Amino acid sequence: MLTAERRQFILEILRRDKKVLSTELSAVLKVSEDTIRRDLRELAETGLLQRVHGGALLKSPATASYADRQKQAPKEKEAIARTAAKLVCTGQVVILDGGTTTLQVTRHLPLGLHATVITNSPPIAVALAEHPHIEVVMLGGQLYKKALMNVGTVTIETLRMIRADLCMLGVCSLHPEVGISVPNLDEAHVKRAMIAGSAEVVGLVTAEKLDTAAPYLVESIHALTYLVTAPTVSNNMLSAYKALGLTIIRDEHE
Structure with a gap:
């Protein structure tokens, strides 16, 4: 799975379940937790999610003007x-x-x-x-x-x-x-x-x-x-x- 496809999958799971866990994503996607953490960090930097300990949550829409x-x-x-x-x-x-x-x-x-x-x-x-x-x-x-x-x-x-x-x-x-x-x-x-x-x-x-x-x-x-x-x-x-x-x-x- 390409990086872009993997990150799109993470966002789809997040929208469905309202949260994602690094350990579960690592097992499902068959990549290391370091890779998942890097994915979450870069998705957070683009404003698509909020990182928390062990995973990520949906980001608030209140960041708008x-x-x-x-x-x-x-x-x-x-x-x-x-x-x-x-x-x-x-x-x-x-x-x-x-x-x-x-x-x-x-x-x-x-x-x-x-x-x-x-x-x-x-x-x-x-x-x-x-x-x-x-x-x-x-x-x-x-x-x-x-x-x-x-x-x-x-x-x-x-x-x-x-x-x-x-x-x-x-x-x-x-x-x-x-x-x-x-x-x-x-x-x-x-x-x-x-x-x-x-x-x-x-x-x-x-x-x-x-x-x-x-x-x-x-x-x-x-x-x-x-x-x-x-x-x-x-x-x-x-x-x-x-x-x-x-x-x-x-x-x-x-």
Whole structure:
């Protein structure tokens, strides 16, 4: 088998099984594990997968620019946002993490809602500027341009002073074994601080981000109180998350 054919086979197995193991690929393809590791390394360098210990997982689509991510799965994000907005209660202090799905949440918060929203996302702060009863607290920091969110020491230090009732976490990658991960180290530190300062954490996850991984770990799956996803996501796809005791919310009426 030619190198290109072998790597195409690896990608086909990855898409089918959502993960590949070096030992199994070595046995099936009858090549050394060193050869498989080299294949995985070069496929990772082209952005086609995420290497992990012993093999590889699907790579998160969240590496795209903010503008491109706004075009990804718009109907799914709309359904997730509509469901997630129902979790916000009057009088709460809510952290809205940066992201295109969390931005959608702002569009479904009732006009009669009285709450405080803390965010590191300039687009979210602007979207809530006209809401009559929501107080908006904008977290400072360095703008991470690719994701349009503030990160860094200033962001984290401010979050350490906050005790929120609820955090709506923008999830780049979610995997039952790896947990929550992101493509940027500064973003990982900010998300970790958001989780630490919140009584409940809601992960907003589209189907394409399930069973994927990114380079920087935020927390384990158990950091989430709820996982909100679209009604089109199959029970089979969610079975591993349910087995870990995660409460999954889908609006079956969408």
